Amino acid sequence: MAKVIIFGNTRTAELALYYLQNDSEHEVVAFTVEQDYIQEPTFHGLPLVPFETLEQIYSPSEFKFFAPLTEKNMNRVRARVYEQGLEKGYSYISYISSHATVLTDKIGDNCFILEDNTIQPYVTIGNDVVLWSGNHIGHHGTIGDHVFFTSHVVLSGGCQVGNYCFIGVNATIRDQSVLGEGTLIAMGANLTRQKTDPWSIWKGNPAEKAAISSKDIKI
Structure with missing residues (x-):
């Protein structure tokens, strides 16, 4: 089991939460997106924190990352977030x-x-x-x-x-x-x-x- 942060605050992130809560041993603890896309401090009752400073709030040594984004821009948006998560030191589920x-x-x-x-x-x-x-x-x-x-x-x-x-x-x-x-x-x-x-x-x-x-x- 891992404590997991999900990237996103749209329907895909909502689906990821559902699947992880109902069909895995992982615990979702927070969501993250870029600061410009945060309008509320929570998403589905969990903290929604800026991706820019994520590693300062949730240490990569204690938490894992999941970024199941859509196909936007021929998957290149998802690839960018994936690479940035690695640069921050996170491992993925x-x-x-x-x-x-x-x-x-x-x-x-x-x-x-x-x-x-x-x-x-x-x-x-x-x-x-x-x-x-x-x-x-x-x-x-x-x-x-x-x-x-x-x-x-x-x-x-x-x-x-x-x-x-x-x-x-x-x-x-x-x-x-x-x-x-x-x-x-x-x-x-x-x-x-x-x-x-x-x-x-x-x-x-x-x-x-x-x-x-x-x-x-x-x-």
Whole structure:
């Protein structure tokens, strides 16, 4: 069990609180965001403290950190907060739902893995990865850092997912595919291509490459 500080004061932070309180041994003691986003001193009855001075209030030697942020700016906002937490000296927890089927122990820190995910044997998952509910992660796959899977995604066996990728609801990715860094697979897309370019967008069935970069959109 760890005493945990959650980054955020939005619905995602609220969900993290619910899951940790109801499906883990961890104790949530506080929330934190940047000073400019604090309007009230508490969130869900717990202290809401400035991230800028967090380590002065909650020592990294006594408390752990959890930053399950959204996919904003192709996961780069979450990645920034993750790196800043490390710089402050914090170690991270991961939350893995007891209602997920997880057949690997190769899962990094600051991961948020919700109910009904199926993660098959020999899968490796990096740091700062979000798997929303109901995904299938096929055997011998590799997922990099700062990746976001929405819901009901099928990632077939042997795939490689680069850092900062985003996979939309109900997308299907064929076996042995290699997704370049920052690839965005749109909702309902059926990716049959073996390899995608970095920071590309793929949509449709079969999926085709969009003319713009995933760096140029706001999600």
